[in-house]
Amino acid sequence: MGLSMRVIEIECADPIQLGRFWSAVLESPIGPGTDGVHIASQGNSEMSLYLVEKRSTGSSVNTARVWLNPMQGSLATEVERLTKLGASVLEKRVTNTSVGLAVVVMADPEGNEFCIESSDREVAEAVARFEDPDDTLDDLGTSGYSPGAGEGFAGFS
Template sequence: MSLAIANICIDCADPFALATFWSAALDLPVDPGSASGDEEVGIALPTGQDLIMLRVPEDKVVKNRLHLCLAPPEVDPTRVGASRDAEVERVLALGATVVDDLRQPDGKGWVVLADPAGNEFCVIRPAEEQAG
């Protein structure tokens, strides 16, 4: 027997607001039964699990010990890294901030970002580019 990931939870002060950010970033809807002020708000992932925002009383203080690495689903054929860069710009416009930019001139690398609650995540290159 083995364990399986049931859900991924993100601690925050305002679950509905953070779920709204992640909903836009992932292009997935917030649970329709959720409302502002809820203690937990979920987003159903296509894999069958949920991404759940949980209200906690304390602010984030140190670097995450666990984070999400996100990749664009498609490769921009015009240049290596273009789809990653476009996604970075898109999530920045949604309210993310850059923690560390590790992109390299040859298109390799990734960007470490933080969501509006300060939780880190990375945007990496699409799988097709990594394999190439």
Template sequence: MILRHVTIDCAEPYELGTFWSQVTGWPLSDEDEPGDPEVLLVAPSPVPGLLFIRVPEGKTVKNRIHFDWMPTDRTRDEEVERIISLGAKLHEDHRKADGRGWVTLRDPEGNEFCVERGEAERAS
């Protein structure tokens, strides 16, 4: 069995997909347009794509599942600042004085996700 997509319920699929495209660098499907009820963010193989689907109800409680992202070409702190500049909000800061820890952010629709230290930071 192969995990094909991770599906995210949202109010505005194209707008949220565009935010995540800017965060990840992954493109939206060529078939998707503003106003579409579902939008696919195409991930590099073998990573599953992110499928954003419009639902009528808004987010009301903490996510039961979330993404933990690890930057590949920036530090954790640089990545946090970049993602905030794209429209995310700081939710919880779990950084420690010794450099370990993570930061929990919320995307424009309030979904929580974490940014951890990158491999270079972990090695030092």
């Protein structure tokens, strides 16, 4: 037995317009849905995002958050790319100051919050440092947040 997650549904004012944003974010095409638009996640044919027109008259912003993980590159690069697509940065949470891992809370153009965390590469580099018996880790915690070798965190303070 067990469950698998297949769809994350977001109610929104304009599914097609917001679908364009999420299609660019996920770098996946928009597909039709019964009462909205469907965007399949890259590399996971089982998981998709489904955008439907707002059904209720309650809160205007969805409080559930989609969590994204950069498969390549860096957190800083993805935050910059998503900001250019129309997302806004709400909060930066440093999850491990000693090695610079972080989570950024962002909002899509309709205000729906989502999170993006340090990339798989950044996490692997941090883990490798801790597992390397020759790494004395002397510099940990002395420099604060560091996005990675040679990378800045444009538009982010």
